[in-house]
Amino acid sequence: MxxxxxxxxxxxxxxxxxxxxxxxxxxxxxxxxxxxxxxxxxxxxxxxxxxxxxxxxxxxxxIPTAVLWSPHWQFVSELRTLLLQHDITAATHAADAHCLATIIATACLRPDHLWRDLGLSGRDDVTSILHRHYPRFIARNVKNLRWKKFLAQEVALANGRAVTFAPGCPGCEDFAFCYPERASE
Structure with missing residues (x-):
């Protein structure tokens, strides 16, 4: 810490x-x-x-007065909505659940692994937070995908679109690992 x-x-x-x-x-x-x-x-x-x-x-x-701007706010909004639709079990305050979903969704705009984008120590930290708040939702990650990849996949599927990557994924060092078919483009 x-x-x-x-x-x-x-x-x-x-x-x-x-x-x-x-x-x-x-x-x-x-x-x-x-x-x-x-x-x-x-x-x-x-x-x-x-x-x-x-x-x-x-x-x-x-506390900053500005709000982060991104051309990818639709993705953030869709992911936040998707997270909030699922079994939020741990939040003691509804606004905490909304803040957590916003923080996670916004971190997906950054070009690194989700755990680094959140400022955490590793994937297990993200898993712990997601498991605490969205246990049935994250249980769907049966292929043990990286969290940002899984979240982007779920947003696409929930909105009837082809599965693609999160906005920040192309800047990640492991983009070619997660999306080998796209890395050669």
Whole structure:
């Protein structure tokens, strides 16, 4: 856990809560790098999330006023909707579920493995978060696909489109591994 995540946990209302720990890691990874916009949350959403979990952790002035813009917001919206449609079992607050789905979907715009895009330590961290919140949905990953590939596949199938990659996938070092048929294009 990085220093920013530890600082957030030190301000936590319930530092042992699994969601609080997950949000400390997700927000902390971006806070330390001054990249809070990469969470995909609006200023109000982020301020409310911080207030729910980390009382007085951030000065409101530290929260960016801009919102990340991307030509791929349709993908983000579709993935967020898909995640929220599935058995959200762990979220204690509906807005937390929405924030988590937004953070995960927005991370799929970045050009690396999902765990790195989320600022986590490895694939197991993503698996743990997804399993905690969307257990029946992620159980469909019977081929043990990488999470970003699986999520992009599920978005395409849910919307009646051909399976393709997430917007950030082409920039990943393992794009040719995940999509060998596309790497030669």
């Amino acid at each position: 990085n220093g920013a995540a530890a600082m957030l946990l030190a301000c936590a209302l319930d530092p042992a809560n699994a969601d609080t720990i997950a949000f400390a890691r997700l927000i902390g990874a971006r806070l330390g790098a001054r990249e809070l916009l990469l969470l995909g949350l609006s200023r109000d959403q982020l301020a409310a999330l911080v207030k729910r979990h980390f009382s007085r952790a951030l000065d409101h002035a530290e």
